Amino acid sequence: MTDVLALDSAAQDLLFREARTANTFTDEPVTDEQVQAVYDLVKYAPTSMNMQPLRVVLVRSAEARERLVGLMADGNKEKTAKAPLVAILASDNEFHEELPTQFPHFPQAKDLFFGERPVREAAGSFNAALQIGYFIIGVRAAGLAAGPMTGFDGEAINKEFFGDGEHSVLAVVNIGKPGEDAWYPRSPRLAYDEVVTTV
Template identity: 40%
Template sequence: MPSLSDAALDQLFRKAQTHRAWDDRKIPDETLRQIADLAKMAPTNGNSSPGRFVFVVSQAAKERLRPHLDEYNVHRTMTAPATVIVAHDMEFYEKLDFLAPHSKDARSWFTDTPETIARTAFQGSTLQGAYIIMAARSLGLDCGPMGGFDHEGVDRTFFPDGTIKSNFLINLGYGIPEQLRPRAPRFAFEEFCRIE
């Protein structure tokens, strides 16, 4: 498999930043579908795919989200063309007959303890949320991932059956470069990695 070009690596990593201000271009529904279709192809533990995603686009849906946002996240979220609620299904294992047909005992890998279920669901949705970011960037969008919201309120509003739990939010759109903060520092390799 060939390496990506420097321009592609810049778009995905080196020049990509967290955006907080957006121009007024809309994101077509087809682009949101493309993001999900790309992200779903990336790996999760045993192909468990516990992530569940709500693309909040309509004004009515934004207004349902608004009261659960921390004050400093209201403007940046309400002006974003789309906000993805990254969540996880606490009953993800019920879909493993479909997702892991190569193993008849896949369900048992994850259901030995409630802690295993919770850890797998959270880790998987976190991975899948990161894949959403990379897929969006690959399609020319900017991203603004964030915490800073009332998880219980979002869960009550968007996932009332109680089996799906929110993890984090990602604002999507076309960022305004002039309103970016200077890039924050990053560690040198030796400060956060080692090779053994």
């Protein structure tokens, strides 16, 4: 079925079939230029009403890395300590302040998001999660491996790295070139017929 897709087979492999969650990395650094190239690619991916709630904190200093590692689950501490780059991915709960007023759906968005905070937070969290998926694919497109994790003390990370009460961490992602024994065995995936129905 690969020939019915617009991407060639090599790109399909790079982004999906051969892409794995990395658990070890080489010492090769990840540059700011690489991260910017990833962001500048994936920022165009679609979200609801073009909202862009994702915020990214690149953890580069030894002091910040130590603070973060202490807030990760035990199984994630060592790989977070050793990855060339770690990114904290969060939803900005005040994302609506960045919506362009000339956006066609701005009046509708204003009614939805400038009022009740729970509605805004739910929309922000969902769309930031979409953006995280795009970000991981962008990392793969850059020839790097990603190790996304959700095992951490989210409340403590919010306080330690944001502190304003307006951000909610959703994932922490280790980024770099895969190292020795980087992959766990491939887990099974549900087949098409187990997922897709037609009505």
